[in-house]
Amino acid sequence: FEQHPLQQLPERVLLELSEHDQVEDYDALAYGLEPLRANGMRLAIDDVGAGFSSLRHIVLTKPDVIKLDRSIVDGLTHDDVLATLVHSPVEFGHAAGAAVVAEGVETAVDAETLRAHGVDYGQGWHFGRPGPAGDLAPAVALPAAVRR
Numbered sequence: 050f051e052q053h054p055l056q057q058l059p060e061r062v063l064l065e066l067s068e069h070d071q072v073e074d075y076d077a078l079a080y081g082l083e084p085l086r087a088n089g090m091r092l093a094i095d096d097v098g099a100g101f102s103s104l105r106h107i108v109l110t111k112p113d114v115i116k117l118d119r120s121i122v123d124g125l126t127h128d129d130v131l132a133t134l135v136h137s138p139v140e141f142g143h144a145a146g147a148a149v150v151a152e153g154v155e156t157a158v159d160a161e162t163l164r165a166h167g168v169d170y171g172q173g174w175h176f177g178r179p180g181p182a183g184d185l186a187p188a189v190a191l192p193a194a195v196r197r
Contacts, residue, residue: 062085062089062090062091063090063091064091064092064093065094066092066110067094068095068097068098068099068106068118069096072110079109091114093113094106094107094112094115094116094147095116095118096118097117097118097138098117098134099118107141107142111145111146112145112147113146113147114147114149115147115149115150117135117139118153132166139168143167148170149170150168150169150170150171151171151172152172154172154174154175155175157175160175160176
């Protein structure tokens with residue numbers, strides 16, 4: 050048998066399911082993703098905190114990564130309500146075995162505040178601007194503790 054390209058390096062694939070994407074049949078989704086995840090593909094729930102069903106997505110899909118939407122990250126440094134709102138999915142995500150990524154990290158202060166709230170990773174202008182793929186630094190592997 051010849052391997053399908055996705056089966057060659059599946060651990061390098063992180064499929065993002067947006068919180069905005071309604072899932073009508075979680076069993077069918079799990080069935081479709083199972084062979085890929087069994088071969089190392091990781092699953093992320095994107096835009097957590099911005100849509101209608103992030104907790105349901107997290108519970109039923111058991112993602113490797115949850116990504117906090119920038120709408121609940123922006124202003125966190127100066128807003129106790131946002132701080133509480135961020136803290137909850139971080140704790141929930143970690144308890145579910147997922148790494149937590151904050152989107153929209155604009156400053157070093159934002160990054161420090163998010164780290165203090167237990168966020169594992171960040172993405173945003175603070176870390177770099179978009180550019181050609183050839184300019185990217187070598188990818189850092191996701192810690193083994195959050196791999197399935």
